[in-house]
Amino acid sequence: MKRTLIKETAELAGKQVKLSGWVNVRRDHGKLIFIDLRDRTGVIQMVIIPDKVEAYAAAKEARSEFVISVEGLIKERPASQVKADDPNSKVEIEVEKMEILSRVEGELSFDPSKKDLDVNLPTLLDNRNLALRNKKVNGIFLVYSQILKSYAEAMRESGFLEIKTPKIVSAATEGGANFFKIKYFKRDAFLAQSPQFYKQAGVGAFERVFEIGSVFRAEQHFTSRHVNEYIGLDAEMGFIENFSDIMDQLQQAMRRIMKDVEANCADILKEYEIEEIAAPEQFPRIKLTEALDILKKEYKKETEGIDIDPEGERMISEWAKKTYNSDFIFLTHYPVSVRPFYTMPSADPQYTESFDLIFKGVEIATGGQRIHNYEQLVASIKRHKLNPEDFTSYLDIFKIGMPAHGGWGLGSERIVQKILNIDSIKEAILFPRDVKRLTP
Amino acid sequence: MKRTLIKETAELAGKQVKLSGWVNVRRDHGKLIFIDLRDRTGVIQMVIIPDKVEAYAAAKEARSEFVISVEGLIKERPASQVKADDPNSKVEIEVEKMEILSRVEGELSFDPSKKDLDVNLPTLLDNRNLALRNKKVNGIFLVYSQILKSYAEAMRESGFLEIKTPKIVSAATEGGANFFKIKYFKRDAFLAQSPQFYKQAGVGAFERVFEIGSVFRAEQHFTSRHVNEYIGLDAEMGFIENFSDIMDQLQQAMRRIMKDVEANCADILKEYEIEEIAAPEQFPRIKLTEALDILKKEYKKETEGIDIDPEGERMISEWAKKTYNSDFIFLTHYPVSVRPFYTMPSADPQYTESFDLIFKGVEIATGGQRIHNYEQLVASIKRHKLNPEDFTSYLDIFKIGMPAHGGWGLGSERIVQKILNIDSIKEAILFPRDVKRLTP
Numbered sequence: 001m002k003r004t005l006i007k008e009t010a011e012l013a014g015k016q017v018k019l020s021g022w023v024n025v026r027r028d029h030g031k032l033i034f035i036d037l038r039d040r041t042g043v044i045q046m047v048i049i050p051d052k053v054e055a056y057a058a059a060k061e062a063r064s065e066f067v068i069s070v071e072g073l074i075k076e077r078p079a080s081q082v083k084a085d086d087p088n089s090k091v092e093i094e095v096e097k098m099e100i101l102s103r104v105e106g107e108l109s110f111d112p113s114k115k116d117l118d119v120n121l122p123t124l125l126d127n128r129n130l131a132l133r134n135k136k137v138n139g140i141f142l143v144y145s146q147i148l149k150s151y152a153e154a155m156r157e158s159g160f161l162e163i164k165t166p167k168i169v170s171a172a173t174e175g176g177a178n179f180f181k182i183k184y185f186k187r188d189a190f191l192a193q194s195p196q197f198y199k200q201a202g203v204g205a206f207e208r209v210f211e212i213g214s215v216f217r218a219e220q221h222f223t224s225r226h227v228n229e230y231i232g233l234d235a236e237m238g239f240i241e242n243f244s245d246i247m248d249q250l251q252q253a254m255r256r257i258m259k260d261v262e263a264n265c266a267d268i269l270k271e272y273e274i275e276e277i278a279a280p281e282q283f284p285r286i287k288l289t290e291a292l293d294i295l296k297k298e299y300k301k302e303t304e305g306i307d308i309d310p311e312g313e314r315m316i317s318e319w320a321k322k323t324y325n326s327d328f329i330f331l332t333h334y335p336v337s338v339r340p341f342y343t344m345p346s347a348d349p350q351y352t353e354s355f356d357l358i359f360k361g362v363e364i365a366t367g368g369q370r371i372h373n374y375e376q377l378v379a380s381i382k383r384h385k386l387n388p389e390d391f392t393s394y395l396d397i398f399k400i401g402m403p404a405h406g407g408w409g410l411g412s413e414r415i416v417q418k419i420l421n422i423d424s425i426k427e428a429i430l431f432p433r434d435v436k437r438l439t440p
Numbered sequence: 441m442k443r444t445l446i447k448e449t450a451e452l453a454g455k456q457v458k459l460s461g462w463v464n465v466r467r468d469h470g471k472l473i474f475i476d477l478r479d480r481t482g483v484i485q486m487v488i489i490p491d492k493v494e495a496y497a498a499a500k501e502a503r504s505e506f507v508i509s510v511e512g513l514i515k516e517r518p519a520s521q522v523k524a525d526d527p528n529s530k531v532e533i534e535v536e537k538m539e540i541l542s543r544v545e546g547e548l549s550f551d552p553s554k555k556d557l558d559v560n561l562p563t564l565l566d567n568r569n570l571a572l573r574n575k576k577v578n579g580i581f582l583v584y585s586q587i588l589k590s591y592a593e594a595m596r597e598s599g600f601l602e603i604k605t606p607k608i609v610s611a612a613t614e615g616g617a618n619f620f621k622i623k624y625f626k627r628d629a630f631l632a633q634s635p636q637f638y639k640q641a642g643v644g645a646f647e648r649v650f651e652i653g654s655v656f657r658a659e660q661h662f663t664s665r666h667v668n669e670y671i672g673l674d675a676e677m678g679f680i681e682n683f684s685d686i687m688d689q690l691q692q693a694m695r696r697i698m699k700d701v702e703a704n705c706a707d708i709l710k711e712y713e714i715e716e717i718a719a720p721e722q723f724p725r726i727k728l729t730e731a732l733d734i735l736k737k738e739y740k741k742e743t744e745g746i747d748i749d750p751e752g753e754r755m756i757s758e759w760a761k762k763t764y765n766s767d768f769i770f771l772t773h774y775p776v777s778v779r780p781f782y783t784m785p786s787a788d789p790q791y792t793e794s795f796d797l798i799f800k801g802v803e804i805a806t807g808g809q810r811i812h813n814y815e816q817l818v819a820s821i822k823r824h825k826l827n828p829e830d831f832t833s834y835l836d837i838f839k840i841g842m843p844a845h846g847g848w849g850l851g852s853e854r855i856v857q858k859i860l861n862i863d864s865i866k867e868a869i870l871f872p873r874d875v876k877r878l879t880p
Contacts, residue, residue, distance in 0.1 A: 003679060020679050022841055040599070040647040065841040105814050105839040129837050132645035141646070145602040152592070159480070162585040164671045164852075166871050167607070167654050168620075170878035180608075182622045182631065185658070185875055191622065191631075198871060201880070205572035206581070207480040214607050214654050218625070231604045239443060239460050374545050393880035397569050399545040401462055401505040412604075431606050431638060435625055438610035440641070440833040 001071060007041035010087045012074045019044065019093065020069040020101070022133065023062050024113045033059040036113070037070070037093075038133075045077075045092040046070060055098040064111060065133065067102035070095045085270075112137075121424055128431060128440050139268035140428055144416045146264055147257050148212060151233050151412075154256040155210040158249060160235060163209045165198035167191055167216070171390060180218045191216035194409055196342070197394045199236040200370060203405045204397055210235040212412070220435055224424040225310075225362055225414060229433040236407030243344070243353040243369040246406045247285065247330055250357060250365060254328060255279045261419060272420045283328040284320050285355075291316045291331050306335045314361035327418075330355045334368075341384040342377065344369035344406070353406070360418040367408025374398040441511060447481035450527045452514045459484065459533065460509040460541070462573065463502050464553045473499040476553070477510070477533075478573075485517075485532040486510060495538040504551065505573065507542035510535045525710075552577075561864060568871060568880055579708035580868055584856045586704055587697050588652060591673050591852075594696040595650040598689060600675060603649045605638035607631055607656070611830060620658045631656035634849055636782070637834045639676040640810060643845045644837055650675040652852070660875055664864040665750075665802055665854060669873040676847030683784070683793040683809040686846045687725060687770055690797060690805060694768060695719045701859060712860045718767040724760050725770040725795075731756045746775045754801035767858075770795045774808075781824040782817065784809035784846070793846070800858040807848025814838040 004017040021039035033048040033056065048059040055070070062068060072095040083089040110119055112133035117124065124131050131137050152162065168184060169192050180191040195211050202209035215232040237249060258279040262269065269275075286294075291308060295301040299315045308316070308331065320329035333351040336343070344353040354368030371377045377398055381388045388395065417428040426432040431440055444457040461479035473488040473496065488499040495510070502508060512535040523529040550559055552573040557564065564571050571577050592602065608624060609632050620631040635651050642649035655672040675693075680686060698719040702709065709715075726734075731748060735741040739755045748756070748771065760769035773791040776783070784793040794808030811817045817838055821828045828835065857868040866872040871880055 020843065067841045067843045101843060102812060102841045104841050108840065129641050129644050130840055132641075133840075138645060141601065141603065144604075148602050148604075149592070149596065152589070156589065161581065162588050163581065163870055164584075164588075164654075166669055166873050168656070168669050168873050168878065180622050180624065182620050184620065184878065185660070187878070189878055201569050201572075202870075204569050205578060212652070214604075216608070220625070229606055229608050372542060396880065400548065400570055400573075401507045401542045401544050403460065403507045403541060430603055430642075433606050433608055438608065438624065438627070438629055440836065 003069075005041045006037065006039045006044045006088060009044055009074050009093070010090050013076045013091055015074050016071065017074055017093070018069065018071045019046075021067070023064055023066045023068060026059075026062060026064065028060075035059060035062060035068075037068070038113075042088045044088050046072070046095050047092055048095045048098065052096055055095050058098040058100055059095070062098075062100060063104055064108060064113065065104050065130075066100055069099045069101055071097040121426060125426060125432065125437065126440075132430075136271050137427075139265070139271055140416060140420060140422065141430065143261055143265045143268055143419060144412070144428070146261055147412060147415055150257040150260040151253055151410075152210070152212065154253040155235060158208070158252070160208040160210045160237070161202070161206045163199070163202050163206070163211050164213060165192075165195045165202075165211060167214055178218045180216050193217060194232065195234050196340075196409070197397075199234055199407060200342075200394075200402075200405065201397045203236050203238040203407075204400065204402055207238040207403075208236070215409075222435065223310075224426075225417075227413070227425055227429060227432050227434055230429070231412040233410040233412050234407065235410075236405060238403040238405040240369065240404050240406055243332075243355070243367075243406055244285075246367055246369065246408060247283075247332075247355055247357075250367065250408050250410070251283050251328075254283075254357070254359075255281075257415065258419075268420070274420060277419060278321065278325050278327040280324065280326050280328075283330055283357075284324045284326055285330040285332055287333045288331045288335075289333070294319055307338050310362075313358050313363055317358050317361040320358075327360050329358050331358060339368070341380045341386060342370045344371050357408075357410075359415070360421075362414055362418055364414045364418065365408045365410040367406065369404065369406035372398065372402040372404050443509075445481045446477065446479045446484045446528060449484055449514050449533070450530050453516045453531055455514050456511070457514055457533070458509065458511045459486075461507070463504055463506045463508060466499075466502060466504065468500075475499060475502060475508075477508070478553075482528045484528050486512070486535050487532055488535045488538065492536055495535050498538040498540055499535070502538075502540060503544055504548060504553065505544050505570075506540055509539045509541055511537040561866065565866060565872065565877065566880075572870075576708075576711050577867075579705070579711055580856060580860060580862065581870060583701055583705045583708055583859060584852070584868070586701050587852060587855055590697040590700040591693055591850075592650070592652065594693040595675060598648070598692070600648040600650045600677070601642070601646045603639070603642050603646070603651050604653060605632075605635045605642075605651060607654055618658045620656050633657060634672065635674050636780075636849075637837075639674055639847060640782075640834075640842075640845065641837045643676050643678040643847075644840065644842055647678040647843075648676070655849075662875065663750075664866075665857075667853070667865055667869060667872050667874055670869070671852045673850040673852050674847065675850075676845060678843040678845040680809065680844050680846055683772075683795070683846055684725075686807055686809065686848065687723075687772075687795055687797075690807065690848050690850070691723050691768075694723075694797070694799075695721075697855065698859075708860070712862075714860060717859060718761065718765050720764065720766050720768075723768040723770055723797075724764045724766055725772055727773045728771045728775075729773070731771050734759055747778050750802075753798050753803055757798050757801040760798075767800050769798050771798065779808070781820045781826060782810045784811050797848075797850075799855070800861075802854055802858055804854045804858065805848045805850040807846065809844065809846035812838065812842040812844050 001018040021037045024036040024038040027034040035046045072093045109127045211234045258277045332355045334354045339352045356363045357365040413428045441458040461477045464476040464478040467474040475486045512533045549567045651674045698717045772795045774794045779792045796803045797805040853868045
């Protein structure tokens with residue numbers, strides 16, 4: 001008999017089916033045994049009566065998280081037991097056969113069938129496999145998979161080509177710090193901190209490219225928004241008129257993601273009590289200097305120099321929400337001093353044609369226009385006290401004709417973290433890596 | 441004026457447009473200058489007459505690969521100049537304004553507008569940015585992007601969830617060799633050689649998972665089919681009946697990829713003179729021992745022990761093509777001795793429930809059923825002379841109820857290499873990494 005998925009049973013009352021999955025909850029009522037069976041598509045109540053001797057014996061033995069397979073009859077449940085928001089509560093299965101396929105060794109560290117796990121972060125991550133069986137925790141990764149899909153679709157529909165670029169690189173460029181060092185046969189090499197140079201090369205070949213790939217940062221951070229390995233959603237586009245084109249494109253991708261998540265992950269948003277994501281047609285765009293003025297006036301927050309800290313990002317996001325009903329805000333025109341050498345300067349050369357995108361208080365993307373003229377780029381490298389000879393391969397890109405271009409780097413995990421209002425980004429990564437954590 | 445893409449001009453005769461792109465070929469006929477302009481969507485002939493003084497001066501100066509922007513009138517070309525297979529040959533543009541946006545520094549190493557570049561592999565890779573402007577070379581990555589898209593779509597449609605797993609791992613498991621070592625803060629760590637353990641964990645949480653991610657292999661290979669960093673297309677599925685289910689699923693993904701490439705990349709297949717990809721509904725599946733018998737009988741090839749070498753893979757692929765008209769063949773039931781400890785043994789315990797998929801003579805995928813019982817897995821680790829204590833995190837997966845499962849690892853770049861009959865896999869990777877090459 002072929003396996004039926006639990007979500008399909010709602011329409012199968014009166015039919016004989018085979019179901020497989022995990023024991024979610026088991027209730028022994030003396031005579032009757034009730035087991036909630038869970039598969040990737042839902043949960044169904046199973047009823048096992050003593051008359052079915054072998055099935056009953058298996059049900060007696062079964063414990064939480066055992067893997068089982070059953071055969072039986074799908075029956076409609078009394079109207080009083082049907083929950084409006086759960087199509088699977090319409091039916092139950094009267095079990096005739098049950099087989100235990102896999103058992104649990106020892107005790108479970110916690111019960112994953114509870115609505116909220118209520119365990120601390122180290123316990124959650126140390127027992128990752130068990131935690132992922134909890135519906136709320138599991139749902140994070142259903143939303144995450146949707147983000148990956150929607151991002152790729154949005155980019156492809158705008159004529160971007162998907163590329164993959166190397167993560168082992170010969171030189172720790174872009175400043176030098178924060179790179180992991182690797183032993184590459186007889187040489188030293190480094191793990192790529194971003195696909196920046198390669199995606200710019202992609203513009204010279206394909207005009208518009210995007211990449212979904214691993215990013216490695218050797219930063220000694222201990223915050224709720226940093227990890228040392230994450231998945232970057234990068235893009236780079238050529239033949240732009242100005243850097244607004246880049247923000248337009250990123251805005252379009254973000255709106256697409258939010259729309260798809262709202263449409264396809266409604267049940268998970270509900271679990272997390274997220275009512276709506278405010279992604280208006282036009283995200284507010286304000287200069288960083290204006291943002292600092294607003295912080296000063298409205299939040300009495302003084303800033304040293306021209307830059308914004310995490311507290312400032314939270315405040316300006318709050319301001320954008322109340323002023324424009326937007327969970328997103330672009331801050332633009334960062335000063336030259338806080339941007340990498342390849343950033344295009346503005347008409348006022350103290351500033352740059354660059355932006356950060358803040359979503360619900362956290363910076364999720366950094367981008368801008370890049371310098372595309374060879375001589376200007378060499379001069380900028382020197383002005384940043386770097387040596388053009390260390391950038392030979394990169395500079396080659398600009399010797400053979402490069403259009404005006406720019407792009408962004410976007411952190412995929414921060415998107416899901418903020419959509420679901422999750423405390424730590426580590427909860428939004430299957431197997432996170434931080435300064436102290438390399439397992440599981 | 442907004443930019444028009446070249447492919448759109450075929451339908452715009454009589455209209456005023458702005459085009460931007462690269463100088464593909466420039467022909468100076470004394471009075472008239474002809475320039476073929478190239479953008480990501482095609483090539484169009486531009487005509488520049490001396491009367492347009494400024495445009496004419498720019499056209500005089502323009503050289504191959506300069507980035508330019510022009511405005512002018514789209515006109516139909518005489519029927520005698522229209523090529524049936526090139527919709528853009530229907531029209532040309534009479535240029536009124538031309539602006540040079542970016543110049544070439546020094547001499548180009550070769551002319552990318554030629555049909556075939558005819559340069560050796562090191563030259564091709566050292567001048568990667570220029571080579572990628574050649575239509576044939578460029579086309580490889582259009583096919584590659586299609587493969588990534590079709591793979592993800594095929595997996596999602598079968599209920600697989602896309603996951604991303606860490607590439608920095610704490611232990612060099614699965615045997616120990618072939619790992620790159622990295623300095624992770626104060627500790628040693630390694631680059632993941634496959635997402636094997638993590639995708640199996642994914643089965644415990646999501647039943648069906650796939651991953652598109654970087655794979656790192658510290659192998660000292662110097663062949664046309666090996667590199668040290670590539671993109672793996674992995675998948676793992678739970679609740680299988682037997683390992684045929686896995687082959688069915690992989691076959692479905694491969695057929696989907698081939699169908700989409702034939703439909704959407706027909707012009708590139710034509711450039712490479714690929715007439716068809718034989719991907720029948722059912723790929724032949726034969727036991728490895730039978731394959732070795734066929735090699736002996738039909739090709740007089742003797743093999744030591746029970747394994748197949750690259751020459752044998754080429755021969756058995758040739759045999760599958762002539763016998764079943766299939767470019768694909770599954771070899772099954774590899775002996776225990778050549779498979780990792782987690783592979784499920786067959787009824788005859790000398791063999792395993794495993795397979796390789798050979799495509800046009802090269803192994804592109806390896807897969808099989810895994811052991812899902814905790815005790816059996818511990819015993820297998822010991823039998824392989826490994827220490828279960830080195831696999832604590834991995835073994836945890838099997839302590840909380842795991843269904844029968846299996847999956848595969850598939851090399852994405854070998855697929856495009858073999859589709860287009862490209863000599864070296866390095867040509868099928870944007871910026872390949874081998875024992876000697878870390879740049880560009």
